[in-house]
Amino acid sequence: MTQTVGNPTHTKREDAIGPPPRRPTRVPSERYYSPKFARLETERMWPRVWQVACTVDHVAEPGDFFEYRCGAYSVLIVRGDGGELRAFQNVCRHRGNSLCSGTGTNLRELRCGYHGWTWDLDGALRRVPHRKGFGALPMSDLPLIPVAVDTWARLVFVNLDPSAMPLLEYLEEVPNDIAWCRLDEFRCYATMTVEVDANWKTIADGYSETYHIQTLHPELHRCMDDVHAPQQIWGHTGKSEQMYGVPSPQLRESSTDADVWDAYVRTQGALMGVAEDTPFPADQADGRSAADLIAERTRAFGAGRGVDLRWATDDQLLRLHQYNVFPNMTLLSNADHLTVMTSHPGPDPEHGELVMLLWMRMPPDSPRSRPADVRLTAEQAHPGLVLIQDISVLAGLQRGLRQPGFTHLVLSNEERRVINLHRNLDRYLDLPDSDRITGGESADAPDRP
Ligand code: FES
Ligand SMILES: [Fe+2]
Structure with missing residues (x-):
């Protein structure tokens, strides 16, 4: 497979875990359902954040x-x-x-x-x-x-x-980091708001880590590298990078280009304008990999709507750059893809809404059109296989979080964008030490007395 490198800062082969901490981070589960905690968020956090x-x-x-x-x-x-x-x-x-x-x-x-x-x-x-x-x-x-x-x-x-x-x-480093991607050329064509039985943080956690891909998203796992997915934390913001068009290195059985292609088409074929079940075009592959063909089809799909993507390298078309902005937003982008998601509190701490802003890169002079805003229940929403999987776990997560024996979430460094949300919450809510998150010290930190 030929991979040209788009941005010198994006070449690292770090893994998603990074340096393991001395022990897990523990987050009090109460903050996912307690009305008192939700009130603190309403008083001290929501009125102070962008x-x-x-x-x-x-x-x-x-x-x-x-x-x-x-x-x-x-x-x-x-x-x-x-x-x-x-x-x-x-x-x-x-x-x-x-x-x-x-x-x-x-x-x-x-x-x-x-x-x-x-x-x-x-x-x-x-x-x-x-x-x-x-x-x-x-x-x-x-x-x-x-x-x-x-x-x-x-x-x-x-x-x-x-x-x-x-x-x-x-927004810290985010605007500079993604400046190469010309985000201003995307137009929002629709928003989808899905009402779910879950706290706004339960929703946001789902788009703040890639640890769940191996289990919840088996199809995605066959066409993305969830291992070499480096993460960064800046402050209010953080980032994860994920390469698509390749199988996860964790897969036990070896996979062919046709397997990767099928999984990509199944999970996001629309990004290259390819209908579901379109088989791997082996006759046109001429020795090229699934990733090469996905990049080529994506460029052709752009050209078909007047968007010239020749400036974008294969890496820029295949590597997803995912940003998290405290408290509730994520932005996922590659050279021809942009989705923004946010989550909001609902009428009580155990209900919330997931908002998806859907975009398409358009020619700079394309006429204005107003986005279609749609509101749905979790049962009515069909936002594609991967998001349906994400939404399907929310109610069960929320129910589990409030079982009396479950007092703390136990988090890995692989989930450090989730941890970062909680660290910022601790700060904005000015919580006493007894209510803050604990653990997660770096392995080379001095022993605490
Ligand atoms: S005019 Fe607005 S409440 Fe009376
Ligand atoms: Fe997911």
Whole structure:
């Protein structure tokens, strides 16, 4: 197999485990179901972190708006008349009604549906019916409450904390690390929100480690290297790299190019525009490997929709770069693939939602189209074999987590992006030592007294 190397930082053959720690990391299980812990998250964490709310494709034109809900919080994102993006807490300053819901276009002003107080798209209060009844009521005292908003890679992020650090600082190494991939050329064509019987962290943990691939995703295991999948932790963010188009080195039986091809087609054939059950084109292979042919088909699929992928090396087409951004987001990308996933708290700590933002690389001048936003139950959702497998374990995980004999999760260094979520939570929630995660010391750390 010919593998050209795309980015010199991505050539390492480190494994996913990295240096083993002295002992496992232990995470109190209570934080996955306790209402008290969820309340702490609502008070101390969610209002202070940058969160993906929607995409630029949802709010591309003046007058476009999008309501972002995360647990108790509701934020309104509005494209103003001059093209600037603004975000506000979604609350009327009279008696607290929500101003808007869902997403839409052609908004001229924000008029509360209860008594008619009205703001312009800059958030300035413009009309108060029967205003004299309030006595002295300076309009400038009651603008909509602003929320920090910024964009990166056509993702719209919001932060309820007006003194939050800038988004780019929060994202640490991520923007530079993936800059080669031209993420701005992807367009979001759909979002899928799946309601599940699981805490938002149970959902996020599923896309924060590759340890489960060998068991939960046997088909994926036949077409990706889950062993040489190096990970990095920066702070709020972390990364995993996974090579596709090759069998896992863990497979006991040897596999042929046809086996790898079949597994790739079964799990993600759509990424190269190939229908399910398309056999390995042995007659065209001419000695080339499954990976070579997958890269070639992916380039051809791009060309068919006007996207030139000749700049991308085979490595850039086959190696998945997966980023995690605290608290709830992952971004998975290669040269012709982008999926972003987030998870949100539901009505109680044992319910949540998984949101998938689905993208396609498009020619730079392609016309605008609004993403289709779909909301489904776990039973209704069919987001492809691998995600169906991921979703299928969530309710059972959540039920197990609250069994009385189970007090702690026991985590490996292979799961260090899960550990990093909990380490950040400890910090944001300012937990006492007794409630923090323990263990995971590096093997060469000095002995604790
Ligand atoms: S609650 Fe909005 S105008 Fe009264
Ligand atoms: Fe998975």
